[in-house]
Structure formats: structure tokens, C-alpha cells
Amino acid sequence: MSATLRIDGxxxxxxxxxxxxxxxxxxxxxxxxxxxxxANAVLLxxxxxxxxxxxxxxxxxxxGNLDGVLVTVPxxxxxxxxxDRLGATAQCIGALNALRREDDGSWSGDMFDGxxxxxxxxxxxxxxxxxxxxxxxxxxxxxxxxxxxAEAGAATIDVIDPAPGRADALAGKLRAAFPDCRFAxxxxxxSDADLIVNASTVGMRPGDGMPxxxxxxxxGTLVGDVILSEEPxxxxxxxERCGCAWVSGRDMHAGQSDAIVAFFAPVLERAGGxxxxx
Amino acid sequence: MSATLRIDGxxxxxxxxxxxxxxxxxxxxxxxxxxxxxANAVLLxxxxxxxxxxxxxxxxxxxGNLDGVLVTVPxxxxxxxxxDRLGATAQCIGALNALRREDDGSWSGDMFDGxxxxxxxxxxxxxxxxxxxxxxxxxxxxxxxxxxxAEAGAATIDVIDPAPGRADALAGKLRAAFPDCRFAxxxxxxSDADLIVNASTVGMRPGDGMPxxxxxxxxGTLVGDVILSEEPxxxxxxxERCGCAWVSGRDMHAGQSDAIVAFFAPVLERAGGxxxxx
Numbered sequence: 174m175s176a177t178l179r180i181d182g183x184x185x186x187x188x189x190x191x192x193x194x195x196x197x198x199x200x201x202x203x204x205x206x207x208x209x210x211x212a213n214a215v216l217l218x219x220x221x222x223x224x225x226x227x228x229x230x231x232x233x234x235x236x237g238n239l240d241g242v243l244v245t246v247p248x249x250x251x252x253x254x255x256x257d258r259l260g261a262t263a264q265c266i267g268a269l270n271a272l273r274r275e276d277d278g279s280w281s282g283d284m285f286d287g288x289x290x291x292x293x294x295x296x297x298x299x300x301x302x303x304x305x306x307x308x309x310x311x312x313x314x315x316x317x318x319x320x321x322x323a324e325a326g327a328a329t330i331d332v333i334d335p336a337p338g339r340a341d342a343l344a345g346k347l348r349a350a351f352p353d354c355r356f357a358x359x360x361x362x363x364s365d366a367d368l369i370v371n372a373s374t375v376g377m378r379p380g381d382g383m384p385x386x387x388x389x390x391x392x393g394t395l396v397g398d399v400i401l402s403e404e405p406x407x408x409x410x411x412x413e414r415c416g417c418a419w420v421s422g423r424d425m426h427a428g429q430s431d432a433i434v435a436f437f438a439p440v441l442e443r444a445g446g447x448x449x450x451x
Numbered sequence: 452m453s454a455t456l457r458i459d460g461x462x463x464x465x466x467x468x469x470x471x472x473x474x475x476x477x478x479x480x481x482x483x484x485x486x487x488x489x490a491n492a493v494l495l496x497x498x499x500x501x502x503x504x505x506x507x508x509x510x511x512x513x514x515g516n517l518d519g520v521l522v523t524v525p526x527x528x529x530x531x532x533x534x535d536r537l538g539a540t541a542q543c544i545g546a547l548n549a550l551r552r553e554d555d556g557s558w559s560g561d562m563f564d565g566x567x568x569x570x571x572x573x574x575x576x577x578x579x580x581x582x583x584x585x586x587x588x589x590x591x592x593x594x595x596x597x598x599x600x601a602e603a604g605a606a607t608i609d610v611i612d613p614a615p616g617r618a619d620a621l622a623g624k625l626r627a628a629f630p631d632c633r634f635a636x637x638x639x640x641x642s643d644a645d646l647i648v649n650a651s652t653v654g655m656r657p658g659d660g661m662p663x664x665x666x667x668x669x670x671g672t673l674v675g676d677v678i679l680s681e682e683p684x685x686x687x688x689x690x691e692r693c694g695c696a697w698v699s700g701r702d703m704h705a706g707q708s709d710a711i712v713a714f715f716a717p718v719l720e721r722a723g724g725x726x727x728x729x
């Protein structure tokens with residue numbers, strides 16, 4: 174806790190809403206990013222009990238000096254109906270994780286969980302366009318990453334998930350939303366895949382091993398793993414051994430923060446922040 | 452704006468609610484006071500449009516990590532019904548300016564606008580007990596100061612207000628709430644008054660002069676003036692010339708902050724703050 178903490182009557186508010194909330198890192202990360210931009214704005218942890226979500230969230234958006242909201246577990250799907258305008262990913266997935274107040278008072282929302290992967294890959298000099306993707310896991314994270322990869326120009330995306338029907342259902346939704354990308358449900362990683370992403374929970378526990386059997390990979394393959402861990406996961410260690418570029422859960426988080434700051438940038442300008450460079 | 456601003460997922464929230472809100476100094480003052488106590492807590496400006504007050508304020512109190520609220524213009528009377536428990540002053544006046552969440556989740560509220568005067572006077576080594584008070588102005592500030600003086604043991608309080616019936620009405624309410632103090636409506640400052648407080652708006656504009664004609668005052672007289680101004684008001688300059696002790700609007704503000712921090716102290720301990728010394 175710093176003694177130079179400064180919040181005054183003109184400070185603009187942003188919130189991250191979830192339950193529980195003590196574990197979130199966004200208040201630290203974004204309040205610092207806002208300050209770096211010279212904006213008089215803070216991002217606050219806001220815990221809402223699930224049974225009060227609808228009325229408390231609506232009221233939060235009615236606070237006159239609140240300009241943006243991040244949404245985390247378990248409210249990403251429930252927050253959708255509060256947006257007056259949705260990005261393609263939020264619309265396809267049926268969930269959002271960020272809302273900003275426009276000049277006319279309306280709210281625009283989108284889902285940035287997947288964009289973090291694309292930004293992190295680009296930071297490492299990797300392109301997404303024309304890649305043949307194998308996506309492991311068709312849950313919330315997988316859905317968001319699939320959308321972001323399709324938007325970034327991936328050629329094909331094979332969705333692999335052990336839960337019956339889940340990969341098929343996601344592929345169907347994606348086809349309707351992103352007609353330029355080819356989607357399929359699959360049961361294993363295709364030999365010509367040149368982008369492999371783990372979006373399952375395998376790797377969370379220390380002894381987990383890999384989310385799918387992977388043989389030697391050509392060095393041009395890009396490997397991603399959503400798992401947030403101190404140590405590289407088994408899958409990333411395998412990528413490293415094969416001489417492949419890789420993107421970790423931490424990299425994706427940083428990439429997502431970049432994307433969300435860019436999303437908030439036009440609104441931050443109202444709080445004295447510099448115009449968006451990104 | 453400091454780059455070391457630190458808010459994390461465990462930060463406890465306090466809010467000051469009003470409309471407008473940019474002018475308030477409480478976020479700056481209290482966030483600093485909380486940090487001094489070692490509490491991971493911030494006080495935020497929250498603007499609510501009057502037509503949304505009831506539902507947005509109710510929702511604010513439902514935020515799981517929000518522990519206290521200050522209320523300013525125009526919501527002090529309307530906030531009253533949200534308290535499960537009221538202090539004597541709030542009850543008598545029908546308005547409150549602070550609420551804290553108790554361990555059982557219920558909300559206790561009170562009005563601290565008047566206590567600031569008592570605290571500031573005590574800081575200057577002045578006692579209130581047994582004083583004979585002349586109170587100029589029976590509005591919101593005057594009502595709160597009258598309650599605080601009665602609670603602190605003033606012997607008599609003459610209420611003086613040019614608006615017809617206003618002084619009588621306040622004296623009547625006070626009599627019911629504080630039976631140990633003698634209240635009367637009056638038209639001028641009694642010659643034996645030894646505590647004279649201006650709680651009217653006279654003195655706000657530079658050329659205002661004194662709120663009531665005051666002759667030479669015995670040096671034992673204590674003079675107070677609620678007006679918040681850079682320079683001492685005409686009334687305080689008169690007190691100074693007579694060799695009297697005086698309490699300014701700024702002194703009262705500081706005294707009120709002390710009283711509110713003490714009110715929040717048991718709740719701040721949940722945020723890691725040290726036990727209350729005051």
C-alpha cells in the first residue's frame with residue numbers, strides 16, 4: 174500500500190465484477206496502465222453475489238462516473254444482455270468480458286479472452302493468417318480463442334474436445350459467425366497442423382502431462398497453452414524441445430491487457446488519458 | 452497522479468455518493484487516512500443521478516467488498532431509509548452522511564456534520580459541557596451542530612433563524628431528542644451566550660459581513676463559523692479581535708474527518724487497518 178495513492182472527486186471509475194474477487198489481478202494491472210497513460214482513473218474489484226447480479230450490475234452501469242467494466246467468473250454469459258452493442262466474438266460465444274460507456278451513454282461490449290493469444294503471438298513475430306489450427310478444448314477459453322483466430326485470418330480450425338457433441342456444437346456456431354474460416358470437429362491433432370493451442374484445463378495440476386499426444390513438431394509450428402503457471406507446462410516444454418515458438422498463459426494475459434486497454438482508450442481520453450497509440 | 456497507486460483484488464471499497472461529485476475532497480482525504488492506518492481500502496467518488504438514487508444506492512450497498520458510504524448533497528435525507536440502525540443525530544434530523552457495514556451485514560448510519568465542530572473545539576482545548584449556545588441558522592448544518600452540542604453536554608441552545616417558524620420547529624425536534632439540554636427559538640444573540648456558532652450561509656460571499664450584530668465579546672466566548680473560505684470570515688476576525696477562541700469551517704471539516712475515521716475504524720480492521728486509537 175502506497176502513501177501516495179491519489180483518488181479525487183474527478184477520478185473516473187472502472188470495475189472488475191466477479192465472485193469471488195480477491196484473486197483478480199486486473200485492479201493492479203489496469204490502474205497502473207491507466208496511470209501510465211496519464212488518465213485519472215482506477216479499476217476496482219467489485220464482488221457481487223450471484224443472486225443479486227442482475228440488479229446490482231444494472232445499477233453499477235448507472236453510476237455517472239463509471240466508464241468501463243471487466244467481467245469475470247461466473248458472470249461472463251449473464252453480462253451479455255447489458256450491452257447495447259456487441260463485438261463479433263461476444264455475439265458468437267454468448268458471453269463478454271469487457272464493456273465501455275460510449276459518448277452517448279450506451280454500452281459496447283466484447284470478449285477479449287481469445288484476442289490475448291493473437292496479440293501475444295504477434296508480439297513474438299508470429300502471424301496467424303492462413304494457419305491450420307488444432308484447438309484442444311471447446312469450453313469458454315477455447316471458444317474465445319477460436320473466434321480470435323478466425324478473425325485474425327486462420328485458414329482452418331479443428332476443434333478437439335472429449336465431451337460428446339461439444340466440438341461439433343462449437344464448430345457449428347463458428348461457421349455461422351466466421352464464414353471465411355473452415356471449422357471441423359476432430360478427435361486428434363492433424364499432422365499438418367501448424368498452430369496447436371491447449372484451451373483445456375489439462376496442465377493445471379503439476380503431474381498432468383500433455384493435453385494430447387504430440388509427436389515431434391516441425392519448427393514452424395506455433396504452440397500455445399492457456400494454463401497459468403509459474404513453470405512452463407509439459408506442452409510448452411515439448412514445443413521448446415522441438416524448436417517451436419510458443420505462447421504461455423501469462424503471455425496471453427499480457428496480450429489481453431493490451432487489447433482491453435486499447436478498447437478502453439477512447440473512453441480513457443475523457444479522464445485525461447493520451448489518445449490511443451494502439 | 453502517482454505511478455505507485457496500488458489497488459488489488461483484496462482492496463475494500465468505500466464510496467462518497469452525491470450529484471455533482473467532482474468537487475468532493477473526501478476521496479483524497481480518506482484514502483490517505485486509510486493508508487496511514489495500514490488498511491487496504493480506498494474511498495471513491497460515485498455520482499448518482501437523483502432519479503436513479505433509490506435503486507443504485509441499494510445496489511451499491513449489495514456490493515460484497517464495499518464496507519462504508521459517505522453521503523453528500525442532495526442525498527443525505529434520502530439515504531436515511533437504507534440504515535438498519537441510526538445514531539441519535541441522524542434520527543433527530545432525518546438525514547445521515549455516513550453508513551458502515553457491520554459484521555452481520557447490516558448497516559449503521561449517523562450524521563457527522565455537527566460532530567466536526569465539537570471535535571475541532573476539543574482539539575483547541577475548548578469544552579462544550581455547560582455552555583450557553585447561540586446558534587445562527589436552523590438548516591441542515593445548524594440542525595447537525597445543535598445535536599452534536601446537545602450530545603456533548605451544552606446547557607442551553609438558542610436557535611436563531613430569519614425564516615418564519617424554522618427555529619421553533621428545530622427547537623421542538625431537539626427537545627424531544629435531547630431532554631437534558633434546554634432549547635429555545637430566539638431572535639438575537641443573548642448577552643450571556645458563551646458559544647456562538649454561525650451555521651447560516653452568511654459569510655460565503657466576500658462582502659457578506661457578520662451573520663448577526665455582535666458587540667464586544669468576553670474572551671471566554673467560543674466562536675464558530677461553518678463557512679469554508681480561504682480567509683477568516685468577518686465573524687472570526689471579530690472573535691480574534693476580542694481575544695476569543697474560534698473554530699473555522701476548515702477546522703470543522705478536519706474534525707469531521709476524524710470522527711468519521713473513528714466510525715469506520717472497526718470496519719477498517721477487516722481491511723488490515725490497525726485497531727482504532729480514537
